[in-house]
Amino acid sequence: MSLITAEKLTKVYTLGEIEVPALESVSFKIEPSSFISFIGPSGSGKTTLLNLIGCLDKPTSGILIVADVNTSGLTRKEAAAFRGKNLGFIFQDFNLIPVLTVYENVEYPLLIVQNVPAVERKNRVISLLKTVGMIDQKDKYPDQISGGQKQRVAVARALVSNPRLVLADEPTANLDSKTAFMVIDIMRQMKDEFGVTFIFSTHDPKIVGEVETVYTLQDGMLVSRAQGKGGRHA
16 A cells, blocks of 8 residues: 555645645655655745645645545644654754754654653664764764764654654755765665655755656656666765
8 A cells, every 4th residue: 555645736825816836736656665756946846745745734636645644634733743653854954953962852753742651762762873873972962063963863863753754855965975875875774674765855866866766846747757776876
């Protein structure tokens, strides 16, 4: 069964008396444990699509089913609960909380949206920090670590709630090539080990060359679907 099903997904923003279409009749299916990229120029609808899949916005029309739930019918409270249970997010500017340590940033989603016992919280956080190679930096604050290290912390934070799906909006935009490939490798490892689906919104050819499937958006429409290389970089 598909993890995500979109049928004729449409999003129109209203600016005064003007209607601006952001997505027009977009349809696709994504299976569990996928490594997917949506690409396209600025204004093509990539971010809008991620916001819809992430239950941060609602479609104007069409059907969007994520993890067996028709998300367009969720209330704001239900959408927040759904995100906390099923989704993780990774951003290009990391979005770490500056007053929290590396450890506390990764733990934070468990404190906010899930009733996870303290011992289990600790075990999950420590395990993920080891996986992303940041256990030795756990007591540092975001301004004490590099951009690549911040993004590894962000990956751990996105995964700490055991999501079925992680949405990554330009996650390597602020990283050099070596660090970007390292972060991509970590995400692929999480996909292979835990069956997590990763969906990237990106312009970055480093990501496009690593994913399994590439969807191209243009002017709010899905214009192509192609198999990615999905293999290791040289």
